[in-house]
Amino acid sequence: MLEMLKKPRSHRSRLMEKDVDEIETRIARIKSERRVKDSRIFEVVEEVFDYQTLMALYKLLNAGVVKLVHGVVAAGKEARIYWAEARDGSDIALKIYLVQAAEFRRGRLMYIEGDPRFKRVRGDKRKLVELWCSKEFRNLLRAHEAGVKVPRPIARRGNVxxxxxVSDPAQRGRPAPLLKEVSLDNPEAAFETIKRYIALLYTKARLVHADLSEYNIMVRGEELVxxxxGSAVDADHPMAVDFLYxxxxNVFAFFSRIGLDVGDPTAFVSYLLQR
Ligand SMILES: Nc1ncnc2c1ncn2[C@@H]1O[C@H](COP(=O)(O)OP(=O)(O)O)[C@@H](O)[C@H]1O
Ligand SMILES: [Mg+2]
Structure with a gap:
């Protein structure tokens, strides 16, 4: 799979070669470890690391961001999440957007169209996927800077x-559970925290998440992340208020289902809009 990268040998330094070999060995190990248990992961690895994706990973290697890629921890329709390791040994997550995802163009365009930050949306599928990936990176940065707890964004190259x-405190390399999967010790406090994050996002980061629910909130010990x-839009987006509602x-419905007296979601939105 990495053969393509090896062709123009003169263009590659010895260090690069070593890094690529290391990834190759890792991938081979992941494959042999998982093949028996789950042949789907095997396909996933093949599918994700196309030539352009390898180039993006390669750039992250050379920039010193990534040292090793351990393996897939989550696979959705549009992206896969990998557990990887930085040079300093800390854990990082790689979200690799799939260029082949067929529904991408149709389903996601509405979030980019009308956003003043993304005027040029013409071009091929890869361009759009990379735009989407850079959009998620910038959104994370804005949210992070506004004090909302999100995975700290580190770098973006191409579709990676x-x-x-965000690790499960009980096991390194396993993602922390999602809000929908846990039973909270203190649901009232969690509800207040999420409301605070929604407010910070809207008033300080000037963003609306636009896909917020118990499926996109991780619970790491006491923390909510x-x-x-990727879907988040600028507060000036023509659909921003609809997405905010x-x-x-979604959030009020979830906490209501687990037994909280949540109050009126419309009143909370009105309060946000007046700020
Ligand atoms: N930074 C991260 N650290 C650890 N696990 C993550 C991280 N980001 C996402 N995940 C895991 O991957 C899953 C999918 O990620 P998400 O960004 O929600 O993509 P999708 O668009 O496929 O829903 C999440 O439900 C979570 O389990
Ligand atoms: Mg998700």
Whole structure:
């Protein structure tokens, strides 16, 4: 799979070669470890690391962001999440957007169209995927700077986003559980925290998540971490208020289902809009 990278040998330094060999060995190990248990992961590895993706990973290696790629920890329709390791040994998550994802263009365009930051949306599928990936990176940065707890964004090359790995405190390399999967010790406090994050996002980062629910909130011990910012839009986006309503309704509905007296979601949105 990495053969393509090896062809123009004169263009590659020895260090690069060593790094690529290391990745290759790792991938081979992941494959042989997983093949028996789950042949799908085997395909996933093949599918994700196309030539352009390898180039993006390669750039992250050379920039010193990534040292090793351990393996897939989550696979969705549009992206895969990998557990990887930085040079300093810390854990990082790589979100690799799939260029082949067929529904990408149709489903996601509405989030980019009308956003003043993304005027040029013409071009091929890869361009759009990379735009999407850079959008998530920038959204994470804005959220992070506004004080919202999100995976700290580290770097972005092509269709690959590197960020802090949100690990399960009980096991390194396993993602912390999602809000929908846990039973909270203190649901009232969690509800207040999420409301605070929604407010900070809107008033300080000037962002609306636009895909917020118990499926995109991770629970790391006592902390709540908002993830999946690819869909987030600028507060000036023509649909921003509609998305804000939907986010707030999702969150209120979840906490209501687990027994909280959540109050009126519309009143909370009105309060946000007046700030
Ligand atoms: N920074 C991260 N650290 C650890 N696990 C993560 C991280 N980001 C995402 N994940 C895991 O990967 C899954 C999918 O990521 P997400 O960004 O929600 O993509 P999708 O668009 O496929 O929903 C999440 O549900 C979570 O389990
Ligand atoms: Mg998600």
């Amino acid at each position: 986003l590197a960020m802090e790995f 908002l993830i999946d910012f 939907r986010d707030v309704r």
